[in-house]
Every structure is written in C-alpha cells, then in structure tokens.
Amino acid sequence: MSNLPKIAWIGLGIMGSPMSENLIKAGYSVTGFTLEQDKLDRLAAAGGTAAGSIAEAVADADVVITMVPASPQVEAIAYGEAGILAHARRGALLIDMSSITPQTSVDLAKNAADRGIRVLDAPVSGGEAGAIEAVLSIMVGGEQADFDEARPVLEALGRTIVLCGPHGAGQTVKAANQLIVAVNIQACAEAVVFLEKSGVDLAAALDVLNGGLAGSTVLTRKKDNFLNRDFKPGFRIDLHHKDMGIVTDAARNVGAALPVGAVVAQLVASLRAQGDGGLDHSALLRSVERLSGDQV
Numbered sequence: 635m636s637n638l639p640k641i642a643w644i645g646l647g648i649m650g651s652p653m654s655e656n657l658i659k660a661g662y663s664v665t666g667f668t669l670e671q672d673k674l675d676r677l678a679a680a681g682g683t684a685a686g687s688i689a690e691a692v693a694d695a696d697v698v699i700t701m702v703p704a705s706p707q708v709e710a711i712a713y714g715e716a717g718i719l720a721h722a723r724r725g726a727l728l729i730d731m732s733s734i735t736p737q738t739s740v741d742l743a744k745n746a747a748d749r750g751i752r753v754l755d756a757p758v759s760g761g762e763a764g765a766i767e768a769v770l771s772i773m774v775g776g777e778q779a780d781f782d783e784a785r786p787v788l789e790a791l792g793r794t795i796v797l798c799g800p801h802g803a804g805q806t807v808k809a810a811n812q813l814i815v816a817v818n819i820q821a822c823a824e825a826v827v828f829l830e831k832s833g834v835d836l837a838a839a840l841d842v843l844n845g846g847l848a849g850s851t852v853l854t855r856k857k858d859n860f861l862n863r864d865f866k867p868g869f870r871i872d873l874h875h876k877d878m879g880i881v882t883d884a885a886r887n888v889g890a891a892l893p894v895g896a897v898v899a900q901l902v903a904s905l906r907a908q909g910d911g912g913l914d915h916s917a918l919l920r921s922v923e924r925l926s927g928d929q930v
Contacts, residue, residue, distance in 0.1 A: 638662050639696035639787070644688060644711055644718070645732070646673035648867065649758070650701035652766040653731075653791050655680045660790035667691040689721040697787060698728045704876050705734040712742055724750035729784055731772075733757045733812070733873070735880050736802035739775060743801040752780045755801060757808035758792060759815070762868035763855060769793045773811070775804035809884055812877035816898045816915070818852040823919040826860045827926050837861055859916035871918075872911040875902050 638661055643654040646668040654677060658664050664682040667690070668674060674684035685691035688711055692698050698718055702708055708730060712718045718728060728751055730742065739755035746753045754776035764770045770792035774781055781797045788795045798807045825848075829839045840860070844853045859865060878899035885892045905911070905921045913920075920930045 636661060636663060640694055641665070641787070642667075642685075642692040642695035642698045642722075643677075643682075643701070644668070644691060644698065645701040645707075646670070646677060647701065647703070648762050648869075649731075649765045651676055652762070653701065653768075653770075654682060654699075656765075656768045657787070657790050658682050662787070662790070665691050665695065688716055688718060692718055692722045692726070695722065695726060697784070698722055698726055699731060699787075700728070701731045703732065703873060705732075705738040708732050708734050708738060708742065713745070719746055719749050719751060722749075722751055726751050727780060727784060728753045729756050729787070730754070731756050731758055733808050733877055733880070734805060736775075736805040736809070736884060739805045740802040743776065752777070753801065754780055754784055755804040756784070756788065757804055759808065759811045760792070761855065764792075771811075772796070773798050773804045773807040775799055775801050775806075805880075806884065809877065809881035812874065813881045813892065813895045815852060816874060816878060816902060816918075817894055818850055819856065819915055819918050820898045820901060820922075822850075822853055822856065822860065823916075823922045826919055827922045827928075831926070856916040859914060860919055863919075865910075865913040865917040865920075867912060867914045869915050870911065871902060871906050871913055871915055874915045875899075875906050875911065878902050 641657055641662050641664045643664050643666040646666055651673060654664050654666055658681045665685050666677045666682055667685040667688055678684045728746055743753040754774055756772050756774045758770040758772050760770040768791055771794040772788050772792040774797045798804055829836050840857050882899055901921055910917050910920060923930050
C-alpha cells in the first residue's frame with residue numbers, strides 16, 4: 635500500500651490528461667472523472683481509475699485536483715448536490731488548477747471552508763508541452779500550510795512552484811502571465827510577417843533572434859508553429875480570449891492601465907470572431923497576415 639495521498643482528478647482535457655498521467659508515473663493513485671469516455675479510457679490505460687461521477691471520484695480522495703476551462707465549469711463541478719463540495723470528505727485538499735477569475739477562487743475557498751475542505755488556486759503556465767514534460771510553472775494562492783502539504787504533488791507536475799499570496803493570488807498572477815504571453819505572441823507574429831515580406835530566411839532569423847534579448851519561451855515553443863503554419867491547439871484562442879477578458883476586467887478593478895494588452899485582447903477577439911477560436915494561440919499570425927493583405 636502506498637503512503638502517498640489518494641488523488642481525484644476532475645477534467646481530463648489537453649492539459650489534464652498528461653498531468654494526471656504524470657502523477658500516476660510518480661506513484662500516486664489517481665481516480666479521474668470527465669465527460670468524455672475516450673479520456674476516461676486513456677486514464678485507465680495509463681494506470682488510473684475511471685470514475686462514473688464526481689461523487690465517486692472524490693469520495694475517498696485526500697487531494698482533489700480540478701482542471702477545467704473557465705469559472706462556470708469550476709462552479710458547475712464544485713457546487714450543487716452532485717458537486718465536489720457535497721461529496722469530498724472533511725479535511726480534503728482541493729487544488730483548482732483551472733484558469734479562472736480571482737474572485738471565483740476566493741468564493742470557492744470560502745464556501746469550501748464552510749464544509750471543512752481546504753482550497754488552493756494553482757493555475758499553470760507552459761501549455762500542452764509543459765504538461766507532458768512536467769515542467770509547468772505553477773502559481774499558487776492560499777494558506778502556507780496547505781501549500782506545503784500540496785508541494786510534493788505539484789512537484790510531479792511542474793518545475794517552478796511558487797506561493798504567490800492568499801486565495802485568488804495564483805489566478806491574479808496567471809492573468810498577468812496570459813497578458814505577457816499574448817503580447818509576446820503578437821510581437822512574434824508581427825516580426826514573422828515583417829521578416830517574410832522582407833525576403834529574409836525566416837528559420838535563420840528566428841534562431842538568431844531567440845539567442846538574444848528578443849528570445850523567449852514563447853518563441854522557443856512556438857517557432858515551429860510559425861514556420862510550419864501548424865496551429866494544432868496546444869492552447870486554444872478561445873481560452874486565451876477568456877483569459878484576456880479576465881486580465882482586462884481585473885486590471886480595471888484595481889485601476890491598472892493595459893494599453894497594449896487591450897489592443898491584443900481585441901486582436902484575439904477578432905481572430906476568434908473570424909472562426910479561428912479552436913486554433914492554437916500562435917494563430918495570431920493569421921490575423922497579422924490578414925491585416926497585411928495576405929490570403930489566409
């Protein structure tokens with residue numbers, strides 16, 4: 635019998651599936667639930683246990699981890715007669731790794747405390763590749779003692795793991811992360827179009843740029859997307875659109891001006907409106923190409 639805490643995992647999408655599998659590889663017992671049968675089959679094939687409901691998944695769990703798209707989905711799985719709070723045991727630790735509004739995280743922690751359940755908000759950065767490689771950056775909000783307890787679990791999922799402050803702080807830092815990533819991708823996309831229209835060898839140019847001050851994790855991760863026009867989703871435009879809404883709203887609430895971020899948020903929204911919401915966020919390149927008169 636393992637002395638490791640028993641894990642319930644809710645949400646087995648692009649990020650959740652490889653993350654749960656990394657916990658299994660690290661020796662944890664993982665029981666998962668999601669709405670898609672093929673994702674449950676994948677979990678079982680990796681050595682996990684597929685549950686038929688949230689209640690079944692969380693009933694005996696020491697730690698419940700959630701990874702779903704947005705605040706409405708977090709609220710849907712957490713609350714109500716069929717939700718996590720109704721069925722997780724008192725003393726369990728709920729780690730929400732979704733990217734949601736800071737206020738949703740604050741409210742969840744308060745409501746969970748009323749039922750004797752502890753909560754951390756722990757959104758991640760690194761995309762599908764980071765999830766597969768277990769090198770995610772994990773920004774956490776909550777109590778120090780809960781963070782210390784969760785750290786071994788999080789270390790099976792990521793490389794940079796930081797407690798950023800009280801409940802909601804992890805989501806605030808994630809919002810800032812998404813602002814930086816979107817602006818960075820937009821700048822890279824503009825540079826790609828500029829370089830190609832100038833007749834420069836794009837692959838060579840991106841290599842040398844990435845070796846200098848213009849280099850970034852975004853350019854490293856997305857260079858092949860730009861070169862090959864490969865926009866298979868690692869992180870969809872739809873989700874980045876949601877995140878840009880979170881950061882612009884949160885910034886308005888605290889009185890922070892985001893002039894460049896506001897423009898990029900509109901470009902993301904425009905790309906989504908043109909039917910590209912299901913593509914990877916590196917598809918911002920398509921928007922720049924259209925604005926530059928290219929047929930896309």
